[in-house]
Amino acid sequence: MKREQGFTVLELIISIIFLVVAGTIFFIQKRDLDVANRDSVRKTAINAMYYNLEDVYYAAHQSYPQALTADGLPGVDPSLLKDPNGIAVGTQGSDYSYTAKDCQSNACKSYTLTANLENEADYKKTSRNQ
Numbered sequence: 001m002k003r004e005q006g007f008t009v010l011e012l013i014i015s016i017i018f019l020v021v022a023g024t025i026f027f028i029q030k031r032d033l034d035v036a037n038r039d040s041v042r043k044t045a046i047n048a049m050y051y052n053l054e055d056v057y058y059a060a061h062q063s064y065p066q067a068l069t070a071d072g073l074p075g076v077d078p079s080l081l082k083d084p085n086g087i088a089v090g091t092q093g094s095d096y097s098y099t100a101k102d103c104q105s106n107a108c109k110s111y112t113l114t115a116n117l118e119n120e121a122d123y124k125k126t127s128r129n130q
Helices: 009-061
Strands: 096-104 107-115 123-126
Touching (some): 009 107
């Protein structure tokens, strides 16, 4: 009896199921890594703003600004003042918020910086000098 070369239907089905499962696992892992990366970028940006506010701005003015701008924080890369979606800090819909407290003539006594994270609770930094 002569046997034909090739795959059986069962072998093809098993191979297809294996590829679908492997592909699904790959895309789930990739999505999770992308989310973790965006959260890391958000934390890095908040830390850059925080340390510039504390070590540079407060040292020079003995107060904090009422709003964050690239001109007010020249030590921070302007791209960090925008969230991963490109929305500036303090703008509606931004993942970043800056809330100044006890302000008089653009001189504030304290603030709270917040980043809305996708995979964790919100990341907050508050002023050292209150």
